[in-house]
Amino acid sequence: MAIPKTARMEKNLGKKAVVNQLDISAPFQWLAKGVSDFIACPTLAIFYGIIFTAVTYGSWSFLTLSATFHDVSTPILAIIILVLGPITAMSLYESSRKLANGETPSLSNVLKAAFKTNGGCPSIFLSVMLMVLAMGWMSFSPLIYAIFNTGSLNIVSEDQTVIQSILAEITSGQNMGFVITYAIFTGVLAWIAFMISWFSFPMVLDRDVDPFTAALSSLSAAMKNKLVMVIWIPIVGVIILAAMALTYNFYFAGLVIVIPIIAHATWHAYKSMIADIK
Numbered sequence: 001m002a003i004p005k006t007a008r009m010e011k012n013l014g015k016k017a018v019v020n021q022l023d024i025s026a027p028f029q030w031l032a033k034g035v036s037d038f039i040a041c042p043t044l045a046i047f048y049g050i051i052f053t054a055v056t057y058g059s060w061s062f063l064t065l066s067a068t069f070h071d072v073s074t075p076i077l078a079i080i081i082l083v084l085g086p087i088t089a090m091s092l093y094e095s096s097r098k099l100a101n102g103e104t105p106s107l108s109n110v111l112k113a114a115f116k117t118n119g120g121c122p123s124i125f126l127s128v129m130l131m132v133l134a135m136g137w138m139s140f141s142p143l144i145y146a147i148f149n150t151g152s153l154n155i156v157s158e159d160q161t162v163i164q165s166i167l168a169e170i171t172s173g174q175n176m177g178f179v180i181t182y183a184i185f186t187g188v189l190a191w192i193a194f195m196i197s198w199f200s201f202p203m204v205l206d207r208d209v210d211p212f213t214a215a216l217s218s219l220s221a222a223m224k225n226k227l228v229m230v231i232w233i234p235i236v237g238v239i240i241l242a243a244m245a246l247t248y249n250f251y252f253a254g255l256v257i258v259i260p261i262i263a264h265a266t267w268h269a270y271k272s273m274i275a276d277i278k
Contacts, residue, residue, distance in 0.1 A: 017203075017217035018275040019224045026225075026272060027232040034265030037096050038257070041105050044095055045260035052088045053255040056081060060252075075138035079131050085259075086127050086201045092263035093202045093270075100271070125211040126200050133193045137186065141166060144185060148178035194233060195222040202270040207277060221273045232269070236262055 038045045059080050063073035094112075095105040145166050170179050199221050200214035209217075222229050239262065243254030 017277050019221045020273050020275050022228050026228050030265040030269045033268040034261040037264035038261050040099055048088050049256035049260045052259050053252050057252045079134045089263040090205055093205050093267045096264045096267040130193055133189050137189050144182055195219050199270045202267050
């Protein structure tokens, strides 16, 4: 099915991004700018942080308590975050853009960015691409587990889910063949998802490009700045996991602050790395 295109999207078809080469200090500069944007417009950032956190925690609580979905609660939550995250972040990108232009962001004028039609809704299309990767991970995880455990899922005990069995296998360290294979499989999918989405979402907001151009531009930026990305990915992962772990008993409240800062930082990462499209 063809994706409807705006006039500006048609104008940008077939063009490629001009990618800047950055040094390894760039991720820390992005974080500093993200904190600065958060402080400049805290009410808006916290509003979106609360929405993201409430949906994340609510979904996690429902899935883990559900007899039907408990077994796949982790991958389903990952899919929910992949869809919710970019939609939430689009408004925060718009907030950062307005601040950089000397404008004052407000809830009304950035809310439109989250639901911006943008031709054929390329941001939604990009979310679907990430969902496909997440569902691939969810589908193949039990299969890989079964291959390394006599080829049958019958080895999963009645009081364990498949995910719990996989985690137990990893933490025990006894089946190193499975641990290494599963780590490579998960790492490759995560790497692909990150490279596709790193700059594609802010780019469709800023440039009104089609999702394929945005995804390829994000891939190009990631490949040209491999070392920067190797630094940035763990920073983001550690910050989010730490926020969730430290506030696990407080409804993941740490995400209310962390998610907006990372979203703002991502916008500045995009602006510093994507110079133009030609």
